[in-house]
Amino acid sequence: MAEEAPLIGIIMGSQSDWDTMRHAAETLDTLEVPHETRIVSAHRTPDRLYDYAKSAAERGLRAIIAGAGGAAHLPGMAAAMTRVPVLGVPVESKALSGMDSLLSIVQMPAGIPVGTLAIGKAGAVNAALLAAAILAGTDAALAGRLDAWRREQTDKVAERPQ
Numbered sequence: 001m002a003e004e005a006p007l008i009g010i011i012m013g014s015q016s017d018w019d020t021m022r023h024a025a026e027t028l029d030t031l032e033v034p035h036e037t038r039i040v041s042a043h044r045t046p047d048r049l050y051d052y053a054k055s056a057a058e059r060g061l062r063a064i065i066a067g068a069g070g071a072a073h074l075p076g077m078a079a080a081m082t083r084v085p086v087l088g089v090p091v092e093s094k095a096l097s098g099m100d101s102l103l104s105i106v107q108m109p110a111g112i113p114v115g116t117l118a119i120g121k122a123g124a125v126n127a128a129l130l131a132a133a134i135l136a137g138t139d140a141a142l143a144g145r146l147d148a149w150r151r152e153q154t155d156k157v158a159e160r161p162q
């Protein structure tokens with residue numbers, strides 16, 4: 001059977017970001033949202049980023065999750081080159097624990113938005129959930145899966161500490 005065309009693109013600045021960004025991919029897997037993963041860097045592979053961002057809309061991507069650490073220019077540069085919504089995930093850096101990543105991503109000038117999530121794994125998971133929620137507005141089956149995911153999460157929370 002042919003693979004479904006990806007609706008969400010997960011991009012990251014380096015292979016070293018995969019430990020964080022795989023949580024976005026795994027969350028989309030669970031929700032059965034077709035997605036693709038790529039290493040794309042504004043700094044190291046600028047032409048690859050240009051091609052990726054410029055073709056995103058016509059390839060049918062509905063959101064891009066972009067994770068990067070340190071001087072994290074990737075989400076903002078991707079957003080500058082496509083109208084596809086970009087969700088930025090600040091990857092935890094060694095030197096500054098991800099504060100550098102967060103501040104590089106969050107403080108965009110008015111006009112080019114990047115939806116910025118939390119630092120690290122929580123941000124990667126939430127970026128996937130947010131992307132799924134955006135798609136769920138026009139996909140009733142996905143809306144059902146997302147509601148079920150939340151119910152399951154609620155059911156796992158014990159009423160009393162053990």
Ligand SMILES: Nc1c(C(=O)O)ncn1[C@@H]1O[C@H](COP(=O)(O)O)[C@@H](O)[C@H]1O
Binds near residue numbers: 014070091
């Ligand atoms: N922030 C960026 C960009 C970018 O923004 O284009 N490209 C790579 N990087 C980041 O550099 C960090 C260290 O990368 P290495 O581990 O490869 O040295 C990674 O977190 C990556 O996201």
